[in-house]
Amino acid sequence: MGNAEKPKIPNIHHHHHHHHSLLHEVIGDEDIAKRARIHSVGKSFNAFAANLLPNEAKRLQERESVVSVFPSTMRKLRTTRSWDFIQMPISVNRDTQRESDVIVGVFDTGIYMDAPSFNDKGFGPPPSKWKGTCHKAANFSGCNNKVIGARAYSFYEKQEVSPIDTEGHGTHTSSTVAGAEVPGASFYDLGKGTARGGVPLARLAIYKVCWDIGCSDIDIMAAFDDALDDGVDMISLSLGGPASSYFKDVMAIGAFHAMKKGIFVSMAAGNDGMMSTVENVAPWTMTVGASGMDRQFRTPFALGNGVNMSGISLNTFKLEKMYPLITGEQASNHRKVPYANAKACDTDTLDEEKVKGKIVLCGGPPMSQDSYLKELGGVGVLISYDVELKTAHSFVIPTSVIDIKQEQQIYKYINSTKNPVARISKSMEVNVTAPFLAGYSSRGPNMVSPTILKPDIVAPGTDILAAYSKYASITGSPLDNRYGVYNIESGTSMATPHVTAAAAYTKTFHPYWTPAAIKSALMTTATQLKIPDQAAALGYGAGQINPTAAVDPGLLYDIIPTDYIRFLCHEGYSGTILQILTDEDIENCSTVGQFGGHDVLNYPSMYVQLEDPNATISATFNRIVTNVGPFDSVYKATVKADEGLNVTVIPSILRFKQLYQRISFQVTVTGKPLGEYGAIRSASLEWVDSVSVHRVRSPIVASIPEEWAVRS
Incomplete structure (x- = not known):
């Protein structure tokens, strides 16, 4: 390309x-x-x-x-109660006319128009700014006044091009952003309630760039070109893939041009769940990690000795009686299969006659044990896993994912009787402490731009109920005969549309705010996650979104396109390249001016990335805030910091006399050496007004990636 x-x-x-x-x-x-x-x-x-x-x-x-x-690379998809959980109930104050004029572009696997979430009852014609189109296809029922546009791209794989969603992923993300209110929605009676998007009155424009093989850069590039011309206000991309350079990353390039046109872009942080794996880190986009809610789905099971326990899963099946219980080792066919073992119920390791009609205890992690056992005639599976799970998944047969202590109890029972039996029941909802950082959500540090803290923010992404496509089975497996218009899924894919909707909601109250201003409002009003694990600070960014608070943030950290160009110059990109790419008249980087301090962007977060564990921490951040609250406002700086980290703010008091007044300040961060690779220290700066109505919070993090140990 x-x-x-x-x-x-x-x-x-x-x-x-x-x-x-x-x-x-x-x-x-x-x-x-x-x-x-x-x-x-x-x-x-x-x-x-x-x-x-x-x-x-x-x-x-x-x-x-x-x-x-x-x-061109192939990108991956980043696979009801959530809006109430983040304090955005159905009754929340809305500007209905402006919300109806907002157009959200979703780049994903297409859409299933027959899902109730896309009913256009009560919607008028599309906004006059809309210039897009609706692709016609034999199996696609067409657009309406809710889903006003649908395009499909397949330059990489020459196949029938249709916006119809055969995967379910795009339907799920689209309805999370702007699905209409549907009372009584559920996933086989699980998660029952009113399904809705964050901005249910907004319009949707669908850009199908993903197929069963993935999402081609060629298709994504074409979709950006169309979407920016069609008239969308927001773009949501629940796709990902790492990049070493912004100008070799089609998503970063497309998002840069979207930013220039005032279009807000949110992208998934990734589902790798480890340090230094965060994706989509361009500073002109909002990078979204996933958090968990206070609802968890647990699947009870009973043993023949009267012991009752429960594991984690989304089990829609109910076994009416006890079935024989056997371990993977007991079901072994004794073949020597490379890199496989019967205890884990790996493919080709079990005997069909031993498995048929039984519940099998298998080692974890959960992979494809359920599909393999169903093919052999198994009726259920208990999967033991040594990692604490908080995220439930669906399986093709009754399944419950258990912990090691439960596994030991089951082994003890099996060894105590000649005829061990068990029964797996349908899943149930339980309350848990939340919010928490999802275990699968990718963490920083940012390995592309070491001065930018990523992810920016987190949003509910665990066990999200939303619309689904009847062209895909519930699990996506051909062995699954369950099809429905709602499903429960987890991932940063599910978190991203929550942030897109929150941004759209903010825009309805502030239609002229820049994408950076909306981003700042969401970040500085986010709810801080109180997690004892220090490493989590590189996973949740500013915290969990609070959409209603973002409407009135008090102060903004704004960024204009020229600032991003200055940032790119600081990152080492040449003036010639910038001139060609941005269409700006830039002879060389000296013409865009300087912005002193540790970094060159007026970013709402502050990040220090070190390379030497023995180096002392020393960084200066120059920031400018814009008053969008009361004319006469006085803000005082409040700092909280880990031991060994010192933060000084000058001036410590900001006095505003008018709306949109801008005041600069300087933050100096010093501290003792981190001492080891992978170490992290964090702090926060909060500007609090005199009546404590506005609390404008910025995270401050210092870390040294474990990868530097290898490089050194």
Whole structure:
């Protein structure tokens, strides 16, 4: 894929001609050049996709007018009560007209229009700003006044192109953002209540860029080009993939141009659950991690000796009687299968005759034991796992995921009787302490830009009930015969649309705020997660979103496009590249000015990333806040810091006399050496007004990645 210079005449036909000329020059044969080009975009930014040999790509990259050439990658999807949990009930105050004018673009697997969440009853025609379209397809029922646009892309895999959702993921995320209110929704009576999106009156524009094989960069690039021209206000992407450079990351490039047009973009942080795995870290996007709610789904099971226990899962089945209970070892077929063992019920390790009609106790982690056992005729499975689970998943047969202590009790029972039996019951809801950082949610440190703390924020992403597609089974397995219009899923994919909706809600009250201003409002009003694990500070960013508080944040940390250009200069990108990519008249980086301090962005969070565990902590952050509260406001700085970390704020009192007045301040962070790789210390700065109505909080984190130990 390539990013080329912009022709003087912004016409798509001129882009096609220009891109063909570039290809002709590097390939040499005009006919081959024509066949090589896959797709060109030029409505919102200038780029094209083509099939090139390595030497041809190298020659193209060497051209002065070309910003970057990089291979197209395949991105991954980042797979009711949630809105009440974050204090946004159905009765929340809304500007109904403005909410109805908000258009949310969702890049995902498409949409299932027959889900009740997309009913357009009571909706008027689309907003006049809408310029998009609705693709026609044999199996797609078309758009309406709720889902006003639907496009599908498949440049990588030449298949029938339809916006219909055959995976369920896109339907789930779309309804979480803006699904209409549907009373009595449930997943087989689990999670029963009113299903709704955060902005149920908003419109949806669907861009299907993901298929069963993944999400191609070519399709994502084309979708950005269309969406920015169609008139969307927000873009939600529950997809991911790491990148080493912003200009070799099509999602970061597309989001940059969206930001320039005032379009807010939220992206999933990833589901790897480990340190330094956070994805989608461009500072002009909002990177979203996942938190858990105070509701958990547990699956009871009973043993023949009268002992009752429960594990974690989403089990819609109910066994009416006791069934024989056997362990994976007892069911072994005694074959020697490489890298597999019968205790874990790995594929090809069990005897069908021993498994048929029984419940099997298997070792974890939960993988595909349920599918394998169903194929062998098993009626249920208890999966033992040595990691505490707080997230429930669906399985194709009755399943409960248990802990090691429960496993030991079950083994003791099995060894105490000739005929051990068990029964697995349907799941039930229980209350748990929340919010908490989901175990699967990817953490920092940010390995692309070490001055930016990512993720920015977290939102409910665990056990989320939302709309689903009847073209996909509940688990996605061909062995599953359950199909429905609602499902419960977990992941940063589910958290991201919550933030998109919260941003849209904020925009209805402040239609002229920049994407950075909306981001600041969400971050500085977020609910701080009180987690004893220090490492969690690199997973939850500013905390969990509080949409209603974001409407009145008091102060804003705003950022304009020029600031991002200054940031990119600081990151080492050349003025020439920036001029071509951004369409800005930048001769060299010195023309965009300087912003002193540890970092160069007016970011709502502050982050110090060290490389040497023996180095003392020393950093200065220069920040500017804009008053969006009362005309006469006085804010005082309040600092809380871990032992060994000192934070000084000058001035410590900010006095505002008018609306939109801007005042700068400086934060100095010092401290003793962290002492070891992977160590973290954190603090917070909170600006509190004189009547304690506004509390504008910024997280401050100092860390040293464990990866530096390897590099050193």
